[in-house]
Amino acid sequence: MASIFPDKIGTDVIERHTMAVIVDNEPGVLARVVGLFSGRGYNIESLTVTTISEDEQQSRISLVTSGTPMIIEQIKAQLHRLVPVSIVHDLTEEGPYIEREISLIKVAATGEERRESLRIADIFRANVADTTTESFVFEVTGSKEKIDSFTHLMRALGKVEVARSGAVAIARGSEVL
Amino acid sequence: MASEKMTGAEIVIKSLVDLGVEVVFGYPGGAVLPIYDALFQQNRIRHILVRQEGGAVHAAEGYARSTGKVGVVLVTSGPGATNAVTGLTDALMDSIPILCLTGQVPTHLIGNDAFQECDTTGITRPCTKHNYLVKDADKLGDVMHEAYYVASTGRPGPVVIDLPKDIQFAEGTYEMPEKVEHRTYRPQIKGAPQALEQATALLAGAKKPIIYAGGGVINSGPRASELLTKFVHTTGYPCTLTLMGLGAFPSKDKQFLGMLGMHGTYEANMAMHGCDVMICVGARFDDRVTGRLDAFAPDAKIIHIDIDPSSINKNVTVDIPIIGDVASVLEDMLAIWQAKNYKADGKALDTWWDMINGWRSIKSLGYEHSDKIIKPQYAIERLYQASQKLDRETFITTEVGQHQMWAAQHFHFEKPNHWMTSGGLGTMGYGLPAAVGVQLAHPDALVVDIAGEASTMMNIQELATAIQYRLPIKVFILNNEYMGMVRQWQELLHGGRYSETYSEALPDFVKLAEAFGGVGLRAENPGQLDNVIDEMINTPRPIIADICVDQTENVFPMIPSGAAHNDMLLNTADKNANPVSAAGKVLV
Numbered sequence: 001m002a003s004i005f006p007d008k009i010g011t012d013v014i015e016r017h018t019m020a021v022i023v024d025n026e027p028g029v030l031a032r033v034v035g036l037f038s039g040r041g042y043n044i045e046s047l048t049v050t051t052i053s054e055d056e057q058q059s060r061i062s063l064v065t066s067g068t069p070m071i072i073e074q075i076k077a078q079l080h081r082l083v084p085v086s087i088v089h090d091l092t093e094e095g096p097y098i099e100r101e102i103s104l105i106k107v108a109a110t111g112e113e114r115r116e117s118l119r120i121a122d123i124f125r126a127n128v129a130d131t132t133t134e135s136f137v138f139e140v141t142g143s144k145e146k147i148d149s150f151t152h153l154m155r156a157l158g159k160v161e162v163a164r165s166g167a168v169a170i171a172r173g174s175e176v177l
Numbered sequence: 178m179a180s181e182k183m184t185g186a187e188i189v190i191k192s193l194v195d196l197g198v199e200v201v202f203g204y205p206g207g208a209v210l211p212i213y214d215a216l217f218q219q220n221r222i223r224h225i226l227v228r229q230e231g232g233a234v235h236a237a238e239g240y241a242r243s244t245g246k247v248g249v250v251l252v253t254s255g256p257g258a259t260n261a262v263t264g265l266t267d268a269l270m271d272s273i274p275i276l277c278l279t280g281q282v283p284t285h286l287i288g289n290d291a292f293q294e295c296d297t298t299g300i301t302r303p304c305t306k307h308n309y310l311v312k313d314a315d316k317l318g319d320v321m322h323e324a325y326y327v328a329s330t331g332r333p334g335p336v337v338i339d340l341p342k343d344i345q346f347a348e349g350t351y352e353m354p355e356k357v358e359h360r361t362y363r364p365q366i367k368g369a370p371q372a373l374e375q376a377t378a379l380l381a382g383a384k385k386p387i388i389y390a391g392g393g394v395i396n397s398g399p400r401a402s403e404l405l406t407k408f409v410h411t412t413g414y415p416c417t418l419t420l421m422g423l424g425a426f427p428s429k430d431k432q433f434l435g436m437l438g439m440h441g442t443y444e445a446n447m448a449m450h451g452c453d454v455m456i457c458v459g460a461r462f463d464d465r466v467t468g469r470l471d472a473f474a475p476d477a478k479i480i481h482i483d484i485d486p487s488s489i490n491k492n493v494t495v496d497i498p499i500i501g502d503v504a505s506v507l508e509d510m511l512a513i514w515q516a517k518n519y520k521a522d523g524k525a526l527d528t529w530w531d532m533i534n535g536w537r538s539i540k541s542l543g544y545e546h547s548d549k550i551i552k553p554q555y556a557i558e559r560l561y562q563a564s565q566k567l568d569r570e571t572f573i574t575t576e577v578g579q580h581q582m583w584a585a586q587h588f589h590f591e592k593p594n595h596w597m598t599s600g601g602l603g604t605m606g607y608g609l610p611a612a613v614g615v616q617l618a619h620p621d622a623l624v625v626d627i628a629g630e631a632s633t634m635m636n637i638q639e640l641a642t643a644i645q646y647r648l649p650i651k652v653f654i655l656n657n658e659y660m661g662m663v664r665q666w667q668e669l670l671h672g673g674r675y676s677e678t679y680s681e682a683l684p685d686f687v688k689l690a691e692a693f694g695g696v697g698l699r700a701e702n703p704g705q706l707d708n709v710i711d712e713m714i715n716t717p718r719p720i721i722a723d724i725c726v727d728q729t730e731n732v733f734p735m736i737p738s739g740a741a742h743n744d745m746l747l748n749t750a751d752k753n754a755n756p757v758s759a760a761g762k763v764l765v
Contacts, residue, residue: 022359023361025363027310028298028299028310031299031302032302035302035303039303070490070494072491073490074491075488077486077487077489077491078487080486080487081486081487083306083307083327083359083361084307084361084362085361086360086361087715132468154419
C-alpha cells in the first residue's frame with residue numbers, strides 16, 4: 001500500500017527552477033509577485049515580465065528561482081494563491097524547454113583589444129548593434145552560461161557595461177498555453 | 178437587471194445592500210465623507226461607530242466569526258487605513274472574511290503626498306487576501322461584488338477596496354451582477370477522487386489513528402462540524418482540536434481529547450506523537466501545534482485536508498494531500514467509508530484508547546486549588562459553570578496571553594462559532610472589540626471577553642462603543658498585574674528577570690468602567706467570585722469584572738519551544754528539571 005504514496009519531499013538539495021507565471025495584466029500584480037518572494041524569503045535569480053495576449057489582458061512573468069523541493073512546491077502554491085495569477089508553469093519540472101536570455105554588452109577598447117573583441121563576438125554569434133571607433137555594443141542571445149562566458153572574455157579586453165534581460169523560457173513541442 | 182446611474186458613494190451602499198450586508202463597522206474622515214453622506218440618507222445598513230479603526234476590524238472579525246458572514250469595515254484614508262492594518266493581518270492569519278473599504282485622496286492627488294494620503298494598496302498588499310484601487314466609478318459595482326466573493330470563498334480572508342474621493346462623487350453605472358466569477362481565482366471545493374479513496378483506505382487500516390481538526394472546519398460552515406462529528410463517531414477514532422478549531426467538535430464527547438499544541442492536553446499531544454495515521458482536517462501545522470518539527474509524529478502517515486494548496490507541505494510533509502472544502506471532503510470520505518463497508522480495527526483501537534486513557538488519567542489541566550487566592554483557572558471554570566445554567570447562548574472572545582490559554586483549556590464549547598480568539602497573529606486588544614461585534618450579531622446572548630489587564634488596555638476605548646449601542650458585553654479580566662505570558666517565558670528562559678512585564682500604574686478597572694458609563698465589579702478572593710460572576714451575567718449592561726488572580730500562576734501543561742510533543746512540562750517542578758534548550762530559546 002505504501003508504494004502508491006508520493007515520495008516525501010524532504011530533501012535538502014537546492015534546485016534551480018525556471019517558471020512561467022501567467023497573470024492578469026492589472027496594476028500592482030508584479031508588486032504582488034515580488035513582494036511574495038521578499039516577504040517569504042524566497043530567491044529570485046531573474047525575473048522578466050511583459051504583456052503577451054493580443055488584448056493585453058494577460059502578462060507572462062518568466063522567473064528563475066532556487067530552493068529545496070519543499071520550497072519550490074511552496075513557491076508555486078503561494079504564487080497560485082495570488083488572486084490575479086492564472087497559471088504557474090514549472091518548466092523545469094514539466095519537461096524539455098528552451099531558455100534564452102538577451103544581453104547588450106558594451107566594450108570600450110581600441111587597437112588589438114578592439115579587433116579581438118570582434119573576433120570573439122563572431123565565435124559567440126553576437127551581433128554588432130552599435131559601434132564607434134572606440135567601442136562596440138554586442139547583442140548576444142543564448143543561455144545564461146553563454147552570456148556569462150562572453151562577458152567574462154570581454155572584461156579582459158576593455159571597459160565593459162552589461163545589460164541583460166534575464167531568462168525567458170517556453171516549453172518545447174507543439175502544445176500551446 | 179436594469180442598470181442604474183448613481184454616484185460612487187451610492188454604488189458602495191447599493192452594492193452592500195445587494196450583498197445582504199446589514200452592519201458596517203467604521204470611523205468617518207475626510208476621504209470617506211461622500212460615503213458617510215450616502216449612509217446618512219438610507220436606513221438599510223446600520224453603521225457602528227467605533228473609537229479607533231483597529232477596533233472596527235476586530236469588531237468585524239467577531240461579527241464574522243460568530244455568524245459566518247462577511248464583516249464589513251469602512252475607514253478613511255491615511256491613518257484610518259494604517260490603523261486597520263493590524264486587524265487586517267489578524268484576519269489574514271486566522272482566515273476571517275473581511276471587506277474593508279478605505280477612503281483615498283482623489284485620483285489626481287495620488288502620489289503627491291496629499292493630506293492623509295498613504296499607499297493603502299501597497300501597505301495592505303501583504304496583509305490581505307487581495308486588494309483593489311478603484312479608478313473608474315463604472316467598475317466600482319463589479320469590484321464590490323468581486324471583492325466580497327474573494328473575501329468569502331475559498332480560504333476566507335480580508336479584502337481591501339481603496340476608494341479615491343473623486344470616484345465616490347463621480348457618477349457611474351451600477352448593475353447587480355447575476356453571477357460573480359473571477360477570471361483566474363477558482364477555489365477547489367471537491368477533493369480529488371483518488372486521494373479520497375486512498376485516504377479513507379489508509380484511515381480504515383489505522384491502528385493508532387488521530388483526527389486533528391482546526392479553524393477550517395469552522396470556516397467551512399456548521400455542516401462541516403456536523404460532518405466532522407459524524408466522521409469521528411463513525412470511525413470511533415480520537416479527535417483533537419486546534420485553538421482555532423474549538424467548538425468544531427463537541428467538548429463533552431468522550432472521543433474528544435481536548436486542545437493540542439503548546440498548551441494543549443497531555444493526552445492530545447501524546448496521541449499526536451504516537452499515532453500511526455493522522456488526518457489533519459482544516460488546520461495548518463502551525464508551530465504552536467507541531468512543536469519540534471523533526472520529532473513531530475515520527476511514525477505517522479499523514480493525510481491533510483485543506484482548501485488552500487499552499488498549506489500543504491508547508492511545515493510538515495504529508496503523504497496524502499486533499500485539496501478541497503472540509504465539508505465536501507468529509508462527506509465524500511464518509512460515503513466511501515460506508516460504501517466500502519470499512520470497519521476500524523477494533524482490537525488495535527481498544528489498545529490505542531487504553532493508552533490514551535492512561536495519558537488522560539494524568540489530568541494535565543489540573544491545578545492547585547486555593548481558598549485564599551483566586552486561581553485564574555478556577556475563575557474560568559466558575560464562569561463556565563455559571564454559563565451552563567443559562568437558557569441563552571454564550572459566546573467567548575479573548576485577548577492574547579495566559580488568560581487566552583486558560584480560557585481555551587477550561588471553557589468548553591459544544592458548537593462552532595462561539596469562540597473568537599486571535600490565534601495566528603496573537604493580537605492583544607482583539608477581544609474587547611471582537612465582543613462588540615459578536616454582541617451586535619447576537620443581542621440576547623451572553624458575550625464575555627475573557628481578558629488580561631494588559632490586553633484590555635490596548636483597545637479599552639471600544640468600551641465606549643459598547644456603551645453607545647447598549648451592547649451588554651462583559652470584560653472578564655483575570656488581573657494578575659503582569660503581562661503574564663511574557664512573564665512566564667521570562668521565568669522559563671531568562672532567569673526570572675521580569676523585564677518590563679509588570680503592569681505598573683494600572684487604572685482602577687471598577688472606576689474605569691463607571692467612567693465609561695458601564696458597571697464595574699471586583700472579586701478579590703474566591704468567596705466573592707461566584708457573586709461577581711452572577712451579578713455580571715444578570716446585569717444587562719456593559720461590565721468590567723476585575724478578577725484579582727494569583728500573580729504567579731503559569732500555564733501548564735506546556736511544550737516548551739523547541740521541544741517535541743512527548744516532551745511536555747506538566748507543572749513547575751517539571752520546568753525546573755527540564756530547562757529549555759539553546760535552540761528552543763531562539764524560537765518564538
